[in-house]
Amino acid sequence: MRKQFLVNILFLLSLNVLIKPFWILGIDRTIQNTVGSEAYGIYFALFGFSFLLNTLLDFGITNYNTWSISRDPSFLRIGYKKLALFKVLFGGVYLIGTLGLGLLSGYNGLEFQLLLGLSMSQFLLSFILFQRSILAGLQLFWLDSIFSVLDKLLLVISCSYLLWFNGNTLFQIEWLVLAQIGCYGFVLVILLLITQTKRRALLTSESAKSINFQTVVKQSYPFALIILFMTFYYRIDAFMIERLLENGAEKAGHYAQSFRLFDVANNFVFLFTGLLFPMLSKVISKNESTNATVNMVAQILLIPAILFIPLSFGYGYQFLNILYNDVSEGSFQVLILLSIAFAGLALTAVFGTVLTAAGRLNEMVRITFVGFVLNLILNLVLIPIYEISGAAAASGLVQIGTGIFMLMKCSNLQLINFPIKWLVKYCLTIIFSLVLVYFIKDRLETYLELVIILLIQLGLIFGLRLFDLKQFTISRFIKK
Numbered sequence: 001m002r003k004q005f006l007v008n009i010l011f012l013l014s015l016n017v018l019i020k021p022f023w024i025l026g027i028d029r030t031i032q033n034t035v036g037s038e039a040y041g042i043y044f045a046l047f048g049f050s051f052l053l054n055t056l057l058d059f060g061i062t063n064y065n066t067w068s069i070s071r072d073p074s075f076l077r078i079g080y081k082k083l084a085l086f087k088v089l090f091g092g093v094y095l096i097g098t099l100g101l102g103l104l105s106g107y108n109g110l111e112f113q114l115l116l117g118l119s120m121s122q123f124l125l126s127f128i129l130f131q132r133s134i135l136a137g138l139q140l141f142w143l144d145s146i147f148s149v150l151d152k153l154l155l156v157i158s159c160s161y162l163l164w165f166n167g168n169t170l171f172q173i174e175w176l177v178l179a180q181i182g183c184y185g186f187v188l189v190i191l192l193l194i195t196q197t198k199r200r201a202l203l204t205s206e207s208a209k210s211i212n213f214q215t216v217v218k219q220s221y222p223f224a225l226i227i228l229f230m231t232f233y234y235r236i237d238a239f240m241i242e243r244l245l246e247n248g249a250e251k252a253g254h255y256a257q258s259f260r261l262f263d264v265a266n267n268f269v270f271l272f273t274g275l276l277f278p279m280l281s282k283v284i285s286k287n288e289s290t291n292a293t294v295n296m297v298a299q300i301l302l303i304p305a306i307l308f309i310p311l312s313f314g315y316g317y318q319f320l321n322i323l324y325n326d327v328s329e330g331s332f333q334v335l336i337l338l339s340i341a342f343a344g345l346a347l348t349a350v351f352g353t354v355l356t357a358a359g360r361l362n363e364m365v366r367i368t369f370v371g372f373v374l375n376l377i378l379n380l381v382l383i384p385i386y387e388i389s390g391a392a393a394a395s396g397l398v399q400i401g402t403g404i405f406m407l408m409k410c411s412n413l414q415l416i417n418f419p420i421k422w423l424v425k426y427c428l429t430i431i432f433s434l435v436l437v438y439f440i441k442d443r444l445e446t447y448l449e450l451v452i453i454l455l456i457q458l459g460l461i462f463g464l465r466l467f468d469l470k471q472f473t474i475s476r477f478i479k480k
Contacts, residue, residue, distance in 0.1 A: 005275065005276065005279060005293055005297070008141040008142065008145070008275055009271070009272060009275055011141075011142060011145055012141070012145040012148065012271050012275060013268070013271065015145055015146065015148065015149045016148065016149055016267070016268065016271055018149075019149040019152050019153050019156065020149065020152055020264070020267055021264060022156060023152045023155060023156050024260055024263065024264050024267075025260070025264065025323070026156075027155070027156055027159045027160065027163070028260065029260065029323055029324070030163060031159065031163070031171060031173070031176055032253065032256065032257070032324070033324060033325050034163065034170065034171045035171060035172070035173045036253075037250050037253030037254060037256075037257075037326055038247075038249050038250045038253060039173050039249075039253075040173065040253045040256060041242065041248075041249040041250050041251065041252035041253030041254075041255075041256065042111060042114070042173070042242070042249045042252075043114060043173050043176070043177075044238050044252050044253060044255075044256040044259075045238045045239050045241070045242035045243075045248070045249065045252045046107070046111065046114050046115050046118055047118055047238070048235040048236065048237070048238035048239045049098075049101075049102065049105075049115065049118075049238075049239045050098060050115065050118040050119050050121075050122050051122070051231050051234075051235040052098070052101070052231065052232065052235065052236065052239070053094055053097045053098050053101065054094070054122065054126075054227060054228070054231050055224045055225070055227050055228035055231065056090055056093045056094040056097055057087075057090060057091055057094035057122060057123065057126045058087070058090065058126050058129075058130075058224065058227060059086070059087075059090045059217075059220055059221065059223075059224040060220040060221060060222065060223025060224035060225070060226070060227060061083050061086060061087055061090070061130065061220050061223075061224075062126070062129050062130045062133045062223075063133070063220075063223040063226075063227070063277070063356070064083075064219055064220040064223050065079070065083055065130065065133045065134065065137060066133040066136050066137045066277060066278050066281070067137075067223075067277075067278075067281045067356075067357070068137070069133070069134060069136075069137025069138060069278075070136075070137045070139070070278040070279075070281040070282045070285070071281060071282065071285045073137070073138060075137075076134060076137070076138070076198070076199055077199060080134075080199055083130075084130070087126070087127065087130055091123050091126065091127075094119070094122075094123065095119055095120075095123060098115070098119045099112075099115065099116060099119060102115045105243070110174070113174065114173070114174060114177055117174065117177035117178065117180075117181060118177055118180075120181055121177065121180040121181050121184055124181065124184035124185055124188055125151075125184050127188055128147070128151065128184060128187055128188050128191060131147075131188065131191040131192060131194075131195045132144050132147055132148070132191065134195045134198065134199075135147070135194075135195070135198075136274070136275075136277075136278045137278055138198060139278065139279075139282070140198075141275060143194070147187065147191060148271070148274075150187050150190075151183050151184055151187045154183035154186065154187065155179055155180065155183050158179045158182070158183060159175075159176065159179055162175050162179070222361035222362065222364070222365055223356075223361065225365045225368070225369070226352075226356065226361065226364050226365055226368050228372075229365070229368035229369050229371060229372035230348075230352075230368050230371070230372075232372045232375065232376070233368075233371050233372050233374075233375035233376075233395070233398050233399075233402075234395075236375065236376070236379065237255070237259075237375075237379060237391040237392075237394065237395060238252050238255060238256065238259070238391075240379045240380075240383055240391065241255055241383060241387075241388055241391055244380075244383050244384055245383065245384075245387055251330075251387060251388055252388075254326075254327075254328045254330055254331045254334075254388055255330075255331070255334055255388040255391060255392070257320060257323070257324050257327065257331045257334075258320070258331050258332075258334040258335040258338055258392070259334070259338065261335065261338070262338040262339075262341065262342065265304065265308070265342050265345070266342075266345060269301055269345060269346055269349045270349060272297055272300070272301060272349070272350075273349045273350065273352075273353045276293075276294075276297055276350075276353050276357075277353050277356065277357055279293075280293075280294075280353065280354065280357035280358075281357045284357055284358050284359075290354070290415075290416070291416050291417055294350065294351075294354055294416050294418075295416065295417075295418055295419075297350055298346070298347075298350045298351070298418065299422070299466065299467060299468075300467075301346035301349065301350060302343060302346045302347070302426060303461060303466060303467055304342070304346075305339065305340075305342050305343040305346065305430065306426070306429050306430055306433060306457055306460075306461060306466070307454070307457060308339040308342055309336075309339045309340055309342075309343075309430055309433070309434065310430070310433040310434050310436065310437045310453065310457070311339075311437070311450075311453070312335050312336045312339040313336050313339075313434060313437055314437035314438075314441045314449075314453075315441075315446070315450070316332050316335040316336060316339075317332040318446070319335075320332060320335060330387055330388045330389055331388070333388075333389040333392070334388050334389060334391075334392040337389065337392035337393050337395070337396045338392050338395065338396065340396045340400070341392070341395050341396035341399045341400070342399075343399075343400060343403075343430075344396065344398075344399030344400030344401070344402065344403040344404075345399050345403070346403070347399075347400070347402075347403025347404065347406065347407055348399060348402050348403040348406060351403065351406035351407045351409075351410045351416075352364060352367075352368075352402075352406050354406075354410050354415050354416060355406060355409060355410060355413075355415070358413070358415050360409070360413060360415075363409050363413075364406075367402055367405050367406055367409065368402065370402075370405075371398045371401065371402040374397070374398055374401065375394055375395070375398040378390075378393070378394035378397060378398070379391055379394045382394055422466065425464045425466060426466060429457075429460050429461070429464065429466065432460065433453070433456075433457055433460075436453060436456060437453060440452060440453065
């Protein structure tokens, strides 16, 4: 399983490294610098708002579809039409609910038009993910990898034209929303053609038990609740900043400056878990061991925090000044706190995936619900006092807390055997790196400081065997 995972993740990462960083740090950042923090802040808050009822848009059907097809490919033949119909119905409820909630929240004029466009793009994106879940369930990871970046590639092309080759007309934030709708629609059409071809190829397989509405709701609602709670504590912060603070739109824009970098890291984390979930679902259904692969992925995803946290602490402000025109002290503090949150995000992504793939959905629902409630309370308390730094602190506490609980639950259920000694060495390495940055900063040229810090950090990572290259050798693949 590890060999299959590594081959596919390398292909997936190669595609995403070429496209997504350029989209987020090149195009999306340039759009914010062009339209200004206030206008982008409105978009960013509405973008987060459009996620809040995402559960109604999907109701866990996408993850349920992946999980079911991974275990039995014939599920595609018997379940597709009904699941697609349910998604259309749930999508209609999502649009009505989101727009209605937007009106109740006081959005009107351009804000409501943006929310309408963002809701439509979420609707289309949800169907893209549903179609991709078929490819992942059939273990067609190379094809799924291509479609994971195709929408962003089209957005890069269209927005590049609008930014730099559209004469003297200044970019408008609503153009970004329209570009998303157009690109998502085009990708969805191509995906439908491919998945329907795959589905027809299964028509000669043996009959299987049919499914009905009650079956879908009963089996998919735990996935829906998990998505709901995780979406709330990941996306609600920008909306609450915009609603709770004076000049909320501008403050949300400043928050977005650092959150964008966190989102880059998040995108790569979920590339791993998106590939890991269908693989684990299939392996666990056969009662095979997953421990080696899970430990390897956890280590790969947790290691970057050793680099991110100290460097954000020491050099985050300089880095933000390179990227943006108007950087506030709050943006710098947010970057530090979100770099800490990344470690929790990695724990949540890996061990939450293990629990979900193993069918331990009740445990996942309980943990994510507690995370949602805690995040809501912390945001209500901290944002009025500490503004955008309070929102980042709430995110960090919740991500780390839920990640630790998921790890403990996996261990208690004997799903994995993750070495606690490794975590102790991991935490000590981060603390040492922070002390190192504190003493070395502003004593040499910045580039020399960074080289020394990175070399010492890499020495610690390999010296303490936080990252073991032996697990990538051919002999280990053969043994496992």
